[in-house]
Amino acid sequence: xxxxxxxxxxxxxxxxxxxxxxxxxxxxxxxxxxxxxxxxxxxxxxxxxxxxxxxxxxxxxxxxxxxxxxxxxxxxxxxxxxxxxxxxxxxxxxxxxxxxxxxxxxxxxxxxxxxxxxxxxxxxxxxxxxxxxxxxxxxxxxxxxxxxxxxxxxxxxxxxxxxxxxxxxxxxxxxxxxxxxxxxxxxxxxxxxxxxxxxxxxxxxxxxxxxxxxxxxxxxxxxxxxxxxxxxxxxxxxxxxxxxxxxxxxxxxxxxxxxxxxxxxxxxxxxxxxxxxxxxxxxxxxxxxxxxxxxxxxxxxxxxxx
Amino acid sequence: xxxxxxxxxxxxxxxxxxxxxxxxxxxxxxxxxxxxxxxxxxxxxxxxxxxxxxxxxxxxxxxxxxxxxxxxxxxxxxxxxxxxxxxxxxxxxxxxxxxxxxxxxxxxxxxxxxxxxxxxxxxxxxxxxxxxxxxxxxxxxxxxxxxxxxxxxxxxxxxxxxxxxxxxxxxxxxxxxxxxxxxxxxxxxxxxxxxxxxxxxxxxxxxxxxxxxxxxxxxxxxxxxxxxxxxxxxxxxxxxxxxxxxxxxxxxxxxxxxxxxxxxxxxxxxxxxxxxxxxxxxxxxxxxxxxxxxxxxxxxxxxxxxxxxxxxxxxxxxxxxxxxxxxxxxxxxxxxxxxxxxxxxxxxxxxxxxxxxxxxxxxxxxxxxxxxxxxxxxxxxxxxxxxxxxxxxxxxxxxxxxxxxxxxxxxxxxxxxxxxxxxxxxxxxxxxxxxxxxxxxxxxxxxxxxxxxxxxxxxxxxxxxxxxxxxxxxxxxxxxxxxxxxxxxxxxxxxxxxxxxxxxxxxxxxxxxxxxxxxxxxxxxxxxxxxxxxxxxxxxxxxxxxxxxxx
Numbered sequence: 001x002x003x004x005x006x007x008x009x010x011x012x013x014x015x016x017x018x019x020x021x022x023x024x025x026x027x028x029x030x031x032x033x034x035x036x037x038x039x040x041x042x043x044x045x046x047x048x049x050x051x052x053x054x055x056x057x058x059x060x061x062x063x064x065x066x067x068x069x070x071x072x073x074x075x076x077x078x079x080x081x082x083x084x085x086x087x088x089x090x091x092x093x094x095x096x097x098x099x100x101x102x103x104x105x106x107x108x109x110x111x112x113x114x115x116x117x118x119x120x121x122x123x124x125x126x127x128x129x130x131x132x133x134x135x136x137x138x139x140x141x142x143x144x145x146x147x148x149x150x151x152x153x154x155x156x157x158x159x160x161x162x163x164x165x166x167x168x169x170x171x172x173x174x175x176x177x178x179x180x181x182x183x184x185x186x187x188x189x190x191x192x193x194x195x196x197x198x199x200x201x202x203x204x205x206x207x208x209x210x211x212x213x214x215x216x217x218x219x220x221x222x223x224x225x226x227x228x229x230x231x232x233x234x235x236x237x238x239x240x241x242x243x244x245x246x247x248x249x250x251x252x253x254x255x256x257x258x259x260x261x262x263x264x265x266x267x268x269x270x271x272x273x274x275x276x277x278x279x280x281x282x283x284x285x286x287x288x289x290x291x292x293x294x295x296x297x298x299x300x301x302x303x304x305x306x
Numbered sequence: 307x308x309x310x311x312x313x314x315x316x317x318x319x320x321x322x323x324x325x326x327x328x329x330x331x332x333x334x335x336x337x338x339x340x341x342x343x344x345x346x347x348x349x350x351x352x353x354x355x356x357x358x359x360x361x362x363x364x365x366x367x368x369x370x371x372x373x374x375x376x377x378x379x380x381x382x383x384x385x386x387x388x389x390x391x392x393x394x395x396x397x398x399x400x401x402x403x404x405x406x407x408x409x410x411x412x413x414x415x416x417x418x419x420x421x422x423x424x425x426x427x428x429x430x431x432x433x434x435x436x437x438x439x440x441x442x443x444x445x446x447x448x449x450x451x452x453x454x455x456x457x458x459x460x461x462x463x464x465x466x467x468x469x470x471x472x473x474x475x476x477x478x479x480x481x482x483x484x485x486x487x488x489x490x491x492x493x494x495x496x497x498x499x500x501x502x503x504x505x506x507x508x509x510x511x512x513x514x515x516x517x518x519x520x521x522x523x524x525x526x527x528x529x530x531x532x533x534x535x536x537x538x539x540x541x542x543x544x545x546x547x548x549x550x551x552x553x554x555x556x557x558x559x560x561x562x563x564x565x566x567x568x569x570x571x572x573x574x575x576x577x578x579x580x581x582x583x584x585x586x587x588x589x590x591x592x593x594x595x596x597x598x599x600x601x602x603x604x605x606x607x608x609x610x611x612x613x614x615x616x617x618x619x620x621x622x623x624x625x626x627x628x629x630x631x632x633x634x635x636x637x638x639x640x641x642x643x644x645x646x647x648x649x650x651x652x653x654x655x656x657x658x659x660x661x662x663x664x665x666x667x668x669x670x671x672x673x674x675x676x677x678x679x680x681x682x683x684x685x686x687x688x689x690x691x692x693x694x695x696x697x698x699x700x701x702x703x704x705x706x707x708x709x710x711x712x713x714x715x716x717x718x719x720x721x722x723x724x725x726x727x728x729x730x731x732x733x734x735x736x737x738x739x740x741x742x743x744x745x746x747x748x749x750x751x752x753x754x755x756x757x758x759x760x761x762x763x764x765x766x767x768x769x770x771x772x773x774x775x776x777x778x779x780x781x782x783x784x785x786x787x788x789x790x791x792x793x794x795x796x797x798x799x800x801x802x803x804x805x806x807x808x809x810x811x812x813x814x815x816x817x818x819x820x821x822x823x824x825x826x827x828x829x830x831x832x833x834x835x836x837x838x839x840x841x842x843x844x845x846x847x848x849x850x851x852x853x854x855x856x857x
Contacts (some may be wrong), residue, residue: 032740
């Protein structure tokens with residue numbers, strides 16, 4: 001196990017390094033420069049700004065400098081928010097996105113799994129159709145529509161919640177719902193499919209033949225095996241959910257990370273875009289790492305195979 | 307036994323997921339109430355809440371480069387003079403003297419203090435202006451100060467000695483600025499740009515690169531102070547009790563919420579969460595018939611690339627009749643009414659209507675706002691004869707559009723050119739901001755909507771198109787235009803100067819690579835208990851320093 005973990009750790013670091021390298025060069029190959037803003041700067045001033053930030057040096061030189069700083073945990077200063085370091089921006093925005101993500105997950109994971117199990121157990125019955133309907137709606141209604149509708153009805157029409165901002169518990173309800181809905185739907189669908197797949201397995205027939213009750217079969221035989229594919233997607237899913245979503249954050253004016261992902265690339269804020277990519281990448285790699293270890297606990301066969 | 311353990315593990319896994327989340331939630335909830343004061347302030351105090359769609363890039367006044375930063379700095383800082391409601395009024399400078407040759411400005415400062423009580427002196431201004439020019443600062447809009455003696459040389463690194471720059475504190479309350487040549491609008495430049503607000507040396511040096519990154523890392527000298535800056539969420543300004551003119555300031559605080567989505571902002575206004583809605587998107591305007599409109603202070607022009615995106619289009623785009631045909635084919639009035647943000651007016655000349663005297667004394671119509679289909683067709687016919695070709699044989703013409711406010715025009719223009727002139731060869735390419743600018747800089751376009759500010763002075767809109775003009779990416783370089791511009795710039799008597807610039811305007815309209823298109827506008831809504839909200843093209847888009855609330 002220790003050897004396995006060490007090997008995985010090494011692979012993870014390699015992945016992050018490759019991600020940083022590829023992103024660095026891809027980002028810099030985009031046409032334009034960060035100083036081309038709506039308020040126009042003359043070509044000479046643009047050049048001078050490029051050299052002020054060291055962006056006129058040979059690309060490989062900039063790359064080594066960036067990597068050197070990155071090794072020390074310094075991702076530089078944003079080119080757009082000129083007095084703020086990328087580290088500080090992430091430190092300020094990530095907890096908010098993560099909190100929103102956690103709230104959405106707290107809603108979506110138990111409910112989604114529960115609905116999935118109910119749907120699978122009542123396959124072809126009314127309860128199944130209801131769960132599937134919820135899943136289809138959740139998946140097919142994009143979050144910007146769900147978010148806008150929730151905002152319109154619960155804030156503007158009914159006045160139950162504030163329209164936007166991220167300030168108190170009441171402020172968080174609607175965005176968490178809007179974000180949780182599609183997650184819930186995804187999980188319901190996955191859990192249902194996964195449960196149904198397990199139903200046809202031989203060991204379920206064996207369990208039935210043994211005369212076990214259906215609840216007992218679901219609980220101790222089906223559920224555990226059906227969890228594997230769920231855990232597989234849950235790792236990356238949790239990682240991406242915690243990173244924030246552009247749309248929900250935009251609609252509800254939430255100062256999270258999601259907005260930065262989109263804006264930094266659009267405005268060619270190299271340091272910011274790169275810092276976010278690496279941060280997200282590292283987070284995703286870590287999540288997958290945890291999932292891999294969790295496999296071992298859920299399915300002893302994988303542990304044995306290793 | 308084994309089965310039991312498995313069950314236990316899956317149970318733990320699930321409860322951990324649930325439990326983990328709920329504990330995280332409750333701890334977060336606990337952290338919330340203390341942390342955020344919210345936008346409801348104590349009763350009896352006057353707070354104005356409004357929203358902006360993004361976070362300022364920087365509150366370091368020397369390095370400020372966007373309207374968002376300008377707007378906050380406008381409220382928390384004060385320069386020598388201030389552009390308020392389109393007029394230049396005294397700021398920290400009580401009075402000033404301009405020498406007869408128009409090249410030496412002597413400012414007499416009033417006694418005033420920074421927000422932390424330290425006296426503000428002329429030395430602070432000298433330091434700020436020189437820091438702005440210092441190449442080590444990395445300020446972007448330095449060219450605004452190039453008229454000052456040796457400013458350019460110092461900024462470009464040719465001159466290392468800052469003491470030779472024409473900015474000098476003669477004593478604690480006297481500042482002298484020497485110009486290379488007279489600039490009649492120099493005071494407007496000083497008053498309307500955030501870069502000329504003072505910064506204090508000890509504070510700047512203490513915080514280094516992180517200067518002005520939050521409320522604890524700057525001192526200012528304006529009517530308000532920065533009380534709180536929750537990034538991407540809220541900026542809170544409170545009245546500065548040590549401001550020299552504090553009795554004129556009625557609001558106790560201003561809260562600017564960062565609300566990226568304009569529909570959300572409109573909903574917040576409807577629900578009373580905002581007192582003032584500063585920018586209503588075109589899509590929502592029918593919801594608010596009571597909205598007010600105002601010109602934003604710039605001009606949008608059709609910009610043509612005389613070099614052409616390709617060798618084939620070069621011949622077409624450098625044909626003056628072809629360009630006139632494109633311009634006359636447009637019914638600007640209809641386009642403005644159909645797709646432009648409210649408040650936008652169709653443009654028929656380069657000089658903005660806000661220069662009321664100029665426009666009254668020198669009436670002119672470069673192109674009718676309704677367009678003229680017959681003339682457009684005639685121009686096209688002439689162009690085709692000159693080019694010895696037909697409409698079908700014209701090469702594909704590349705229209706580059708920028709993501710953002712000008713994007714809406716692309717299809718309206720394409721449609722008009724097809725319907726009026728039968729041109730089906732206009733290819734639209736919408737690009738993100740940096741890529742669109744890159745394309746214009748590299749002359750990889752034929753037609754572009756250029757949007758520039760033009761309200762500082764009548765010369766502003768014309769200076770861009772000199773051969774070495776700062777954004778002249780049109781391939782147009784006319785020595786005669788340059789000569790006329792220099793002649794006009796050297797005139798000091800206002801009447802003569804206006805007449806000369808009027809001549810220049812006509813020359814540009816007839817020969818230049820540009821056609822006036824729109825004067826962009828903004829529309830806004832204020833609750834009836836709010837007074838004194840000023841929209842102005844100069845200084846800051848929203849000027850709330852003298853606003854008041856009576857609820």
